Amino acid sequence: MATITTIETPTLGDRSYVVHDGRIAFVVDPQRDIDRVLAVAEASGVHITHVFETHIHNDYVTGGYSLARLTGAAYHVNADDDVSFERVPIRDGDVVTVSDRLRVRAVHTPGHTFTHLSYVLEGEDPVVFTGGSLLFGSTGRPDLLGADHAEELARLQHASAHRLSTLPDATRVMPTHGFGSFCSATQTEGDSSTIGREKGVNPALTTSVEDFVAQTLGGLDAYPAYYAHMGPANSAGPDAPDLSLPERADRAELRRRLEAGEWLVDLRTRTAFSAGHVPGSFSFGLDGQFATYLGWLIPWGTPVTLLGETPEQVAEAQRELVRIGIDRPAAHATGGPEDWTDGPLGTFPRATFADLSQVLHHRPVQVLDVRRVGEHRESHLPGAVNIPLHELLDRLDEVPAGEVWVHCAAGYRSSIATSFLIANGHRVVCVDDNYDESAGRAGLELVTAS
Numbered sequence: 001m002a003t004i005t006t007i008e009t010p011t012l013g014d015r016s017y018v019v020h021d022g023r024i025a026f027v028v029d030p031q032r033d034i035d036r037v038l039a040v041a042e043a044s045g046v047h048i049t050h051v052f053e054t055h056i057h058n059d060y061v062t063g064g065y066s067l068a069r070l071t072g073a074a075y076h077v078n079a080d081d082d083v084s085f086e087r088v089p090i091r092d093g094d095v096v097t098v099s100d101r102l103r104v105r106a107v108h109t110p111g112h113t114f115t116h117l118s119y120v121l122e123g124e125d126p127v128v129f130t131g132g133s134l135l136f137g138s139t140g141r142p143d144l145l146g147a148d149h150a151e152e153l154a155r156l157q158h159a160s161a162h163r164l165s166t167l168p169d170a171t172r173v174m175p176t177h178g179f180g181s182f183c184s185a186t187q188t189e190g191d192s193s194t195i196g197r198e199k200g201v202n203p204a205l206t207t208s209v210e211d212f213v214a215q216t217l218g219g220l221d222a223y224p225a226y227y228a229h230m231g232p233a234n235s236a237g238p239d240a241p242d243l244s245l246p247e248r249a250d251r252a253e254l255r256r257r258l259e260a261g262e263w264l265v266d267l268r269t270r271t272a273f274s275a276g277h278v279p280g281s282f283s284f285g286l287d288g289q290f291a292t293y294l295g296w297l298i299p300w301g302t303p304v305t306l307l308g309e310t311p312e313q314v315a316e317a318q319r320e321l322v323r324i325g326i327d328r329p330a331a332h333a334t335g336g337p338e339d340w341t342d343g344p345l346g347t348f349p350r351a352t353f354a355d356l357s358q359v360l361h362h363r364p365v366q367v368l369d370v371r372r373v374g375e376h377r378e379s380h381l382p383g384a385v386n387i388p389l390h391e392l393l394d395r396l397d398e399v400p401a402g403e404v405w406v407h408c409a410a411g412y413r414s415s416i417a418t419s420f421l422i423a424n425g426h427r428v429v430c431v432d433d434n435y436d437e438s439a440g441r442a443g444l445e446l447v448t449a450s
Contacts, residue, residue, distance in 0.1 A: 001125050002102060004174070005040050007031070011289050011320055012060055013181030017129060017174060018044075019121065024099040026050035027067065028119060028129045029176040032241055032323045034063040034070070050098050052076045052090075054131025054176060055116040056083075056234045058144045058227045059183050061325045066240035076106075078115040085237030090117065109133040109164060111157025112140030112183070114149075118164060126171040128195070133157070134164050135178035137189035137201045143220055144183070144227060150220075154213045157185075161204035169196030182223040182292070185216050221374040222390060226295035226324050233325050241322035245314060249305060249331035254278065254340050262303040262330060265294065266337075267313050270415035274430060276337045276345040278307070283419040286313060288412035291320035296390045297416070303330035310334055348422055352433040353442040356405055360444075366400035370408050370417040371435075379448045381407075381439065389413045396424055407431035 007016040009031050017028040018040045025046040030037050041048050048071045051064045055078070065085060068075035076096065079089030090096070092108035102121065109118045112132030121127040132140030139161060142153035171194060178188035189201065199205050204212055249257065258264055264281035266273050267290070273283040284294045286308075298304070304321070306329050308314040314332045321329070337345050359365055367384040369376050376386040387395050389408070404426055408414040411432035418430040433439075440446055 002121060002123070002127070003044070004127065005044070006174075007036050007040065008179075009060070009323065010179065011291055012323060013179040013184070014060060014176055015174070015179065016176070018048075019102065019127075020044055020046040021099050021101040022046065024049050024102065026052060026098045026102065026104065027064075027073075028052045028174075029054055029057070029131060030063040030067050032061045032063045032238065033243070033319050034067045034240060035243075037063065037067060038070075047071075048073050050074045050076060050096060050104075052104065052117075052119050052129070053078075054118060054129065054133075055113045056081055056231055057176075058230050059177070059181055059224070060323045061230060061238050062234050063238075063240070065237040070240070078117050080115045081235070083235045083237065092117070107163065109160035111142055111153050111160045113145060114153070114156075116140075116160070118160075120167065120171075126168055127174055128164060128167055128171050130164065130173055130175045132175070132177045132183050134161050134173055134198060134202065134204070135175045135184055135188050136173070136191075136193045137198070137203075138178060138184050138186045139202070139204050139216070140177055140183050141185040141220060141223070142216065144223065150217055151213060154216045155209060157216070158204050158209045158212045161198075161202065165195060165199055165205055167195045169194060169199070171195040173198060180289070182227075186219055219374070221372045222388065224292055224296040225390065226300070229300060229325055238325075241327060243315065243318055243322065245311060245318075245332060246306075246329045247331050249333050251340060251342055253331065254305065254333060257303065257305050257330065262305060263298060264305050264307055265317075266419075267306060267308040267317050270411060270430075270432065271350070273415065273419065274348050274350050274432075276347055277419075278337050278341045279343070279346040280423050281307065281346075281419070282423070283415045285412065285415070286316055286320075290317065291324050291326075293389070293413070293416060294321070295324040295326065297393060305329060305331040305333070307333050307337075307340060309336065346422060348418055349429050350432045351405070351429050353407070353431060353435070353438040353444060356407075356431060357442040357444050359405075365429075366402055366404045368399060368404050368406045368417070370406060370413050375409065377449055379435075379446050382445055382447055389417050392417055392420055396420075399426060403427050403429065405429045405431055407433070407435060409435050
């Protein structure tokens with residue numbers, strides 16, 4: 001029986017897999033920071049001989065190419081993928097004998113991309129590595145190659161799910177996406193699954209193709225802008241990242257970089273940021289989807305300086321950023337805001353929905369909802385202006401004048417938005433609270449989708 005180690009990347013909502021028989025190992029969809037994969041192999045005392053990519057990824061830079069080069073493993077990428085590096089081309093139905101106990105069969109499962117492959121580990125305890133095809137109660141989204149292809153890919157995704165459903169019911173399903181990843185068409189359910197379970201819960205297997213296509217396309221919302229850079233990077237064969245600390249910046253250097261229009265990114269919690277920060281810096285705490293939102297918002301190529309309490313925080317942020325192709329921060333600084341500027345610190349108030357409810361009884365204030373359009377449509381406060389966070393920098397002129405109370409779903413995005421707004425001269429109160437749990441309970445009227 002094969003041993004399977006799952007390597008989680010929760011901030012991107014992805015998983016990679018190391019599979020071995022006690023001696024030989026293969027890897028499915030490794031992330032850019034391959035030291036995690038190598039550590040698993042070393043701890044298990046196994047040699048990696050094969051690396052499999054399910055597809056050319058849209059949400060992260062792969063580590064497959066560099067892992068294969070470092071270990072001498074065969075790098076299996078769909079023969080129909082247009083890549084600029086040498087690989088072992090693999091097609092639907094090909095069987096790879098990794099070892100006498102590990103046999104892997106490729107299954108063409110288009111839908112997330114046209115050339116998507118799933119990999120079946122055959123034997124008494126079958127497993128299917130489904131990448132962005134069949135997820136837990138969902139499927140990979142079909143629109144990442146452009147709206148023109150979305151309907152065709154949605155139909156292909158439905159057919160691919162039914163093809164996978166012919167596997168034995170006990171076959172374990174192990175996807176790459178779907179744990180908070182924007183590559184998922186809908187929210188996924190649970191932490192494990194089998195083909196048998198998916199037959200009962202997955203819309204791709206419980207609804208007609210027409211209903212599935214309509215529901216899938218109708219439910220799609222925005223996805224991160226940095227995705228546009230991932231396909232080209234992965235097709236080029238990305239090298240292993242440099243995770244050494246960038247140069248250290250003093251107060252004068254930080255001021256110079258800020259005045260030059262570079263981004264100073266504060267990695268501390270939003271609570272710490274609100275209590276004191278370098279004016280003009282932006283709040284992207286490591287306690288949330290740091291890389292997703294930074295990569296979504298930053299004009300691509302803008303130099304980034306990381307501000308962390310410790311070198312370990314900076315190193316963690318670097319690791320997150322290389323996964324989406326931001327390879328080298330321009331500089332870093334550690335300590336606290338008093339170490340980063342000679343001037344007065346910026347602050348802003350934080351509040352709850354109960355506070356907002358009380359304020360609205362006494363004076364009018366503007367409410368800015370920075371959730372995505374689909375979230376706002378489902379439920380929102382009357383009169384709230386909806387500018388999704390990822391559109392905020394391009395729509396600053398639409399932010400209401402006067403005192404603005406900013407909210408999202410749980411506080412992380414509203415803190416990011418607040419940092420942008422105060423850097424642009426707005427007077428802001430950041431609602432750091434859970435919308436679903438607290439807004440209605442606080443007595444606020446909610447407008448819900450009919």
